[in-house]
Amino acid sequence: MKIIYGIFLFLYLIIMKVVIVAFLVSFVKLSVGQGIYAPAAGQTGTTAIHKDSSIIVSWASSCHVIRGLKHIDSAQLGYASQGVDSDALAIADGKTVSLGDSGVATIQFDGTIYDGAGADFVIYENAFDPTFLELAYVYVTSDGVAWDRFDYDYTDPRTTQIGPFGASDPTHIHNLAGKYEVFYGTPFDLSDLRFNPSIDKNAITQIRIVDAIGDKNRLHFLTDSVYVNDPFPTPYESGGFDLDAIAAIHLNPATSIDEEVANTIRLYPNPSINTLNIIGEFDEVIIINTQGLLVSKSQEQSIDVSGLSPGVYFANVKHDNEFIIKRFIKK
Ligand SMILES: [Ca+2]
Ligand SMILES: [Ca+2]
Incomplete structure (x- = not known):
């Protein structure tokens, strides 16, 4: 008996939800127009x-x-x-x-x-x-x-x-x-x-x-x-x-970039304290923090990171109009 009552209550609640939603949808349409x-x-x-x-x-x-x-x-x-x-x-x-x-x-x-x-x-x-x-x-x-x-x-x-x-x-x-x-x-x-x-x-x-x-x-x-x-x-x-x-x-x-090219780019040392060196061929490197904000932009092999606060950063290394994204830690 309890089970049957439970099933009825369940069905009733579902039907009520459908009715309420249908009513709200039609109410919104009537009140504001489509x-x-x-x-x-x-x-x-x-x-x-x-x-x-x-x-x-x-x-x-x-x-x-x-x-x-x-x-x-x-x-x-x-x-x-x-x-x-x-x-x-x-x-x-x-x-x-x-x-x-x-x-x-x-x-x-x-x-x-x-x-x-x-x-x-x-x-x-x-x-x-x-x-x-x-x-x-x-x-x-x-x-x-x-x-x-x-x-x-x-x-x-x-x-x-x-x-x-x-x-x-x-x-x-x-x-x-x-x-x-x-x-x-x-x-x-x-x-x-x-x-x-x-x-x-x-x-x-x-x-x-x-x-x-x-x-x-x-x-x-x-x-x-x-x-x-x-x-x-x-x-x-x-x-x-x-x-x-x-x-x-x-x-x-990120992996569709020529893997060989991606593998030739290395960041050293990682973690870095004062200087981050980019090893490999590239046109430009853009460093962003985990909030997505740019913190540095450079075309040099050696980048001064002494002013960055400690944490995780992403070096977006641009090569032939593609970005190779490398993660590094500033200590
Ligand atoms: Ca589109
Ligand atoms: Ca989720």
């Missing part, structure tokens, strides 16, 4: 990419998060803290790192992303259904110095603040991460970037994801941008964008 952009996962015309899609060739191998506050106007509440940086690595699994208000995640792959046909990389959030969306801006760089943001659009006509659990319709959202529910990623196509001589769309070394605060009453720090009405406030450990994973579709793996 936009012109791609609809939720599973619907005709969606651009959502499931985590098991065969077009995915790789997942992020490094992630560094600078957390934002739980509530941008209440520093005393502290920073978002749910998850750790490594929760954004490997295949989307629903485990996330929360960025907080305006928090920043910087991501690298074992290789560089290039602009192939259609979407080139995919960002996964953990929205538990198609309408509870938290959004983020997306930037890329090809040298760790110059960053370019994807132009986005946000056309939801509502003028009232979307609350912490308010619903959104993905048809109003374009080129912002977090457009789709958990396990369905938002695709980004490098051909959408405006021409920028400082960005090589065929050798993207890092992707940066910046939480959209969404506060109606706040002038956004990006003065050239369209206002994004994101759920606000979200003063929780899990506040802000919840990053699950980042997939690459068009990746030149």
